[in-house]
Amino acid sequence: MIRVATPEDVPAIHAMVRELAEYEKALDEANATEEQLREALFGERPAAYAHVAVADDDGAVVGFALWFLNFSTWRGVHGVYLEDLYVRPERRGGGYGKALLTELARISVERGYGRLEWSVLNWNAPSIAFYESLGARPQDEWTVYRLTDGALAELGAA
Numbered sequence: 748m749i750r751v752a753t754p755e756d757v758p759a760i761h762a763m764v765r766e767l768a769e770y771e772k773a774l775d776e777a778n779a780t781e782e783q784l785r786e787a788l789f790g791e792r793p794a795a796y797a798h799v800a801v802a803d804d805d806g807a808v809v810g811f812a813l814w815f816l817n818f819s820t821w822r823g824v825h826g827v828y829l830e831d832l833y834v835r836p837e838r839r840g841g842g843y844g845k846a847l848l849t850e851l852a853r854i855s856v857e858r859g860y861g862r863l864e865w866s867v868l869n870w871n872a873p874s875i876a877f878y879e880s881l882g883a884r885p886q887d888e889w890t891v892y893r894l895t896d897g898a899l900a901e902l903g904a905a
Contacts, residue, residue: 748843749850752797752811757785759808760797767833771868788813798850800834800843810834812847819861826862827855848881866891 752760761781768777787794800810813831818824829851834843848863855863864886867874875885894902 748803749798749800749846752788752799754785754789756797756799756808756811757781757788760784760788760799760811760813763808763811763833763835764813764831766835767831771871795830798847800838800847802838802841809838809841810843810847812851814851816860817862822861824859824861826860826864827851829863829865832865844877845881 758781761779761784764779764784765774765777768774788797795813795815797811797813799808801807802809810833811831812829814827814829816825817828819826829848832844832847834841834847851863854860867878
């Protein structure tokens with residue numbers, strides 16, 4: 748049901764990234780191309796990793812988890828940051844999301860990574876309920892900050 752993504756999965760992953768962006772009401776911000784994803788996942792220096800959920804009945808890719816390593820100076824070890832977790836709406840409830848997270852947890856434990864973390868939109872009640880059912884807890888004492896576009900360029904040019 749869950750396997751490491753291959754270059755052949757990039758079109759399906761790209762399509763699901765766009766579906767996720769549409770669900771999150773931010774499709775206009777999803778500018779990554781298939782080629783950029785292919786390079787990030789399978790290029791000379793991969794920046795991210797992906798696993799896919801494959802349907803038992805027809806072999807279709809129905810979900811994915813895209814993640815990368817971070818590092819905790821307090822723990823002194825790597826962690827996993829889950830950038831995207833997505834299961835196509837018609838396949839939700841089939842255990843694919845839990846299986847993807849279980850695989851990332853297994854990898855984290857096996858490799859000695861200290862954390863598995865991700866962000867979720869505050870209004871996304873179904874996802875929040877799902878994550879909390881697995882034992883995940885919100886880290887509400889931290890606020891995420893971000894520099895993009897003009898602000899990033901301006902600071903970088905200073």
